[in-house]
Amino acid sequence: MNTRAITINQYGSSEGLDEEVVNLPNLKANQVLVQVKATSINPIDWKLREGYLKQMFDWEFPIILGWDVAGIITSVGEGVTDWKVGDRVFARPATTRFGTYADYTIVDTTLLAEIPANVSFEDAAAVPLAALTAYQGLFDHGHLQKDEKVLIHAGAGGVGTYAVQLAKAYGAKVYTTASKKNHELLYQLGAEKVIDYHDENFAEVFSDMDLVLDTMGGTVQEDSVQSLKSNGRLISVLAISNPDLMIAKNIAAQAIWLEPNGEELTKLAKMMQAGQLKSIIGAKFPLTAAGVKSAHELSATHHAVGKIVLINE
Numbered sequence: 300m301n302t303r304a305i306t307i308n309q310y311g312s313s314e315g316l317d318e319e320v321v322n323l324p325n326l327k328a329n330q331v332l333v334q335v336k337a338t339s340i341n342p343i344d345w346k347l348r349e350g351y352l353k354q355m356f357d358w359e360f361p362i363i364l365g366w367d368v369a370g371i372i373t374s375v376g377e378g379v380t381d382w383k384v385g386d387r388v389f390a391r392p393a394t395t396r397f398g399t400y401a402d403y404t405i406v407d408t409t410l411l412a413e414i415p416a417n418v419s420f421e422d423a424a425a426v427p428l429a430a431l432t433a434y435q436g437l438f439d440h441g442h443l444q445k446d447e448k449v450l451i452h453a454g455a456g457g458v459g460t461y462a463v464q465l466a467k468a469y470g471a472k473v474y475t476t477a478s479k480k481n482h483e484l485l486y487q488l489g490a491e492k493v494i495d496y497h498d499e500n501f502a503e504v505f506s507d508m509d510l511v512l513d514t515m516g517g518t519v520q521e522d523s524v525q526s527l528k529s530n531g532r533l534i535s536v537l538a539i540s541n542p543d544l545m546i547a548k549n550i551a552a553q554a555i556w557l558e559p560n561g562e563e564l565t566k567l568a569k570m571m572q573a574g575q576l577k578s579i580i581g582a583k584f585p586l587t588a589a590g591v592k593s594a595h596e597l598s599a600t601h602h603a604v605g606k607i608v609l610i611n612e
Contacts, residue, residue: 310350579605
């Protein structure tokens with residue numbers, strides 16, 4: 300099947316984003332075709348575009364970027380019984396060169412979740428990669444428990460806004476960092492204390508933390524050791540930059556890579572339905588070459604609040 304898509308045909312700047320028609324593979328068993336109503340931006344999108352992941356993903360061009368989808372099933376493959384044409388779904392699809400910046404995308408049924416009736420395509424599209432990263436970092440790997448103290452860096456970012464809400468919903472005490480203009484938002488989402496990292500040193504303010512969720516890396520990651528209690532845990536979405544420091548300070552540190560997971564996404568959907576989890580969308584752009592270019596450039600500033608969503612109208 301052919302689909303309009305926003306692609307790259309070489310690694311480089313956002314100027315290389317282009318609109319073209321791409322031939323998608325045939326549906327395999329236990330796959331569905333989803334008409335894309337909305338998708339969202341994650342930093343990995345433009346990092347892949349710039350070529351930082353080309354050794355990990357040795358793909359031929361053209362590459363359709365995009366790691367989130369919300370839309371409507373328009374076709375089902377062999378063996379699909381739990382899903383039907385017309386279902387409203389969202390997912391973090393399997394990692395292939397056929398991403399979600401397109402009119403149509405292919406998703407394995409194990410990765411699907413139903414969009415609740417009270418949740419829009421835009422809000423659903425913001426969720427999969429960022430909220431699953433937060434969920435897996437906090438619980439699958441971080442083993443966060445009720446009444447524990449967790450420090451979430453960059454609380455107003457894509458992963459951060461979901462992580463603050465999830466940790467709060469599970470009964471943890473949440474501490475975070477953000478620019479002053481985002482403090483009110485983070486208190487509304489459930490943070491116990493928020494500091495402006497421009498004015499205060501989090502390592503001097505926050506102490507005795509059970510868990511740190513690190514989305515920054517580098518010196519922020521290393522300074523987080525000062526905020527952790529002995530035997531504390533540090534989960535990072537980036538590499539552990541100084542493993543020896545972690546060992547010396549008796550910190551259990553782990554770098555994680557998101558695993559797409561339909562069951563966990565369904566848990567998040569139920570929380571959204573119940574009003575326990577919401578998407579914070581800081582900007583919206585059309586799913587066009589120009590729209591994606593602007594969205595990538597905004598994401599790369601690291602100053603976007605919450606998620607950036609692409610709408611396919």
